[in-house]
Amino acid sequence: MKLKLRIWRQNGPQDAGSMVPYDLDDVSPDMSFLEMLDVLNERLTLDGQEPVAFDHDCREGICGMCSLVINGTPHGPQKATTTCQLHMRHFSDGETIDIEPWRARAFPVVKDLVVDRGAFDRIIQAGGYISAPTGSAPDAHAVPVPKPDADEAFEAATCIGCGACVAACPNGSGMLFTAAKITHLGLMPQGQPERDSRVLGMVHQHDEEGFGGCTNTGECTAVCPKGIPLAAISRLNADFRHALKASS
């Protein structure tokens, strides 16, 4: 396959940055999207140019490191798939592919396609956990969890925190990510004692980081590689309302 790439190049956080065109020949349809970029980077290195910086780690769709807005869609055209699991066979020979970083004030560009997603870590620190005493691990089934709750909690827990929801949202909102954590922990017996302070703390931190508010357009859930449903946000809203009542 031959491809025409247009990639966002930005030297550092303060650099203005621009889309730079590259022609890439000899792309195998069996390559993953990141392997295609590896091929480009090898060529750039041999040519004495600066390789394109992009985030990646496990390359098996579970770590949440890879990102990339491909032709305007976070993680590219294939549904419920991370960029690392996207293969070049989903593109056609001679196609022009635009590659941009996540765009959000809360996710500043570090270099090229790499953004700082520390804002998500700070949202987690503001309540996305349970406090458990140290000591020997309790028996796995000591606290029973109803099966439907366990299933819904697990569905939410599959969120890998990649930030595609923010990248897709017309408001730059991080509500789907925040709501996935609220749903996951709020359905578990272990999550109950901190349920109110969790939602208040996480929503506060979400707003402090400069994410926008949710308008329920559903763009987030459409691009989410783990298919976190929009209903999670409704659960967050219900918990928030309950916490406000309890705290007043």
Next chain:
Amino acid sequence: MRRASVGLKMIMAASGGLLVAFLFVHMLGNLKIFVGAEAFDHYAHWLRTIGNPVLPNEWYLWIQRAVLTVAVVAHIWSAAVLTIRARKARPVRYAHRPKVRGSYAARTMRWGGVIVLLFIIWHILDLTTRTVNPVSDTTQAYAAVTQDFAPSRWWVTAFYVLAMVLIGFHLRHGLWSALQTLGVSNARRQRALKAAALVVSVVISGGFLIVPLGVTFGLVG
């Protein structure tokens, strides 16, 4: 402290809910025009006497106007704050960005809302104060409506039709979004609530539409 985004959305949802309830009653009242001139004028007069004898004439109406004004201001204020935050949340735009795939209704909430506000201002000048209406006598409700939407003033009818269709779209996304914001929606109810929002918005905008269209096309008057 910055107001929580979710709190602002709850203000928007609650004020919007109140406005939809008003629209529904307003729409039902309007349908009286199909009963006849006397019935419609009598209904218009009765509105001024609600609460009698505890409240003097028109007091109830003024209380309702005050409450609705507060709701409109709260609705626009929360929308404006959230819109400004949303704009700031993405300082650098995408070079390649397909259209938002969500519904047309969801995409046009903000500008649609501004047009609806302009319509409300025109509507009050038209059928409340009668500033831009051919009938200035405010006791003549039936005459004001029938002359307002007379075929020769087709552009007034056209503007009302456009505004009602926009309100229909605004309500379709707004109603469901409000239920989601208030935490009423969930995975099981989502489809049913979306369908209910669609039905309510079609009923409200359709109920409003048949009055000006009925007058223009000679079914009334």
